[in-house]
Amino acid sequence: MKDSAAKCRAAGPPEPERSEPPEPPCAPARRGTARSGRTRDAIVDLAIGLFNARGTSAVTTNHIAAELGISPGNLYYHFRNKEEIVRAAYGRFGEECRALLETPVTGGAVEIFRHYTAGTFDLMLRWRFFYEDMAELCRRDPDLAGDMADLQRRFVAHLAETLCRLRRTGIVSEGVADLDLRLLADNIWLVSRGFWEFARNGAPEGFRPEEAIRDGVRHIFALARPCLTPPARQALDRSLARDGG
Amino acid sequence: MKDSAAKCRAAGPPEPERSEPPEPPCAPARRGTARSGRTRDAIVDLAIGLFNARGTSAVTTNHIAAELGISPGNLYYHFRNKEEIVRAAYGRFGEECRALLETPVTGGAVEIFRHYTAGTFDLMLRWRFFYEDMAELCRRDPDLAGDMADLQRRFVAHLAETLCRLRRTGIVSEGVADLDLRLLADNIWLVSRGFWEFARNGAPEGFRPEEAIRDGVRHIFALARPCLTPPARQALDRSLARDGG
Numbered sequence A, B: 001m002k003d004s005a006a007k008c009r010a011a012g013p014p015e016p017e018r019s020e021p022p023e024p025p026c027a028p029a030r031r032g033t034a035r036s037g038r039t040r041d042a043i044v045d046l047a048i049g050l051f052n053a054r055g056t057s058a059v060t061t062n063h064i065a066a067e068l069g070i071s072p073g074n075l076y077y078h079f080r081n082k083e084e085i086v087r088a089a090y091g092r093f094g095e096e097c098r099a100l101l102e103t104p105v106t107g108g109a110v111e112i113f114r115h116y117t118a119g120t121f122d123l124m125l126r127w128r129f130f131y132e133d134m135a136e137l138c139r140r141d142p143d144l145a146g147d148m149a150d151l152q153r154r155f156v157a158h159l160a161e162t163l164c165r166l167r168r169t170g171i172v173s174e175g176v177a178d179l180d181l182r183l184l185a186d187n188i189w190l191v192s193r194g195f196w197e198f199a200r201n202g203a204p205e206g207f208r209p210e211e212a213i214r215d216g217v218r219h220i221f222a223l224a225r226p227c228l229t230p231p232a233r234q235a236l237d238r239s240l241a242r243d244g245g
Helices: A005-010 A034-054 A062-066 A073-078 A082-102 A109-127 A128-132 A135-138 A142-168 A178-201 A208-227 A230-243 B007-009 B034-054 B063-066 B072-078 B080-103 B108-127 B128-132 B134-140 B143-169 B179-199 B209-227 B230-243
Strands: none
Touching: A005 B179, A034 A062, A034 A073, A034 A082, A034 A128, A062 A073, A062 A082, A073 A178, A082 A109, A082 A142, A109 A128, A109 A142, A109 A178, A109 A208, A109 A230, A128 A135, A128 A178, A135 A142, A142 A178, A142 B179, A178 A208, A178 B034, A178 B143, A178 B179, A178 B209, A208 A230, A208 B179, B034 B080, B034 B128, B063 B072, B063 B080, B072 B179, B080 B108, B080 B128, B080 B143, B108 B128, B108 B143, B108 B179, B108 B209, B108 B230, B128 B134, B128 B179, B134 B143, B143 B179, B179 B209, B209 B230
């Protein structure tokens, strides 16, 4: 993995941030050609990799243009500043989150648990700069702050609804109150949200993303386990024992 | 509360970061007089307030000197750069964490639960820039990253030990395995660690720290509840119902 967290850690202090050049007074209108769209996508692709590897505050539009081998002017044709690139990346991240939530999952406790945990940890791995730099990104762009808060609310609401549905289908115990399901949904979000940083801090001898994901799955299961019916609990216990997470 | 998160949110985008002036080639040796110590403490006090209100990356040594009404030269007499001020603040934070962990707590489930949750949320309120900007601070200062990772490990280990002790004294159920107590300790850390940001994102109409703390306590209790003996559970249920957290 090119932009692994381990590499990021070893890379030393980031370069100081350069100020963004101001937008030209008569910026040309963005044309919607296929080639223009490809360059735009390539800028966002490359930016995501750099943000993940170095952190968003250490990456400037000049770095992105240089790594992509295009002129800063060409980059400014597509994006006025770094915040616009971050917002374009956020658009993709939001779509992936929605896709994870809206994919219909059939099957029992094991399939449903696997779908959400694998999906969540996969998002975390590929979009870790959003998880790590959220406070700073939100301070720099209040619109993004609003979008991120909205995503959290929708994600947690969807989790709580899913847990209510699982209570009707005999996976979550009937005796678990709505309030407890809401607290469980919040806690699943909180543990998932912080797990990346937690696992990195807990691995001074070298961080292994695959191990961290397996360990994260065990932590999420520990949260949900007391709310499950005995058959669902046993099915998940067996499944986790089989492949270690 | 002067530097409340609500004020921080409303303050708009941060000022662009100015680069730090280089250290003078013949920086004078730091003298250990009482007056010098007071200025040093005042710099750290003021910096903590600014970091909490605006985020660490938006605050420069020049801002700190200007707000304190001292010359940049006077500030550089005490600290070579912002990272040194952050590290001095971290020293105080670490001491407060140790004090929370090492204070002997007597009493039953209620007293012990109150001690840790009130202490943790109080730390979170007063040191929120460490919680919010951790990834960026760690990238800028690998020594600080090591110290923070170490603090996490010690905090979680202490929590796990405390839970084992509570199993011997009839507060945690005998049937809860060591591995489950370790997962619970990790999850308590993760939920506490992320709760500040979570509560802020979840309160689009205005964030109230005191409500957030009460809600945080309920979330921590939801984690621990399944592992408690019935008498401990009932005592905590009653206590939380009485004062809403």
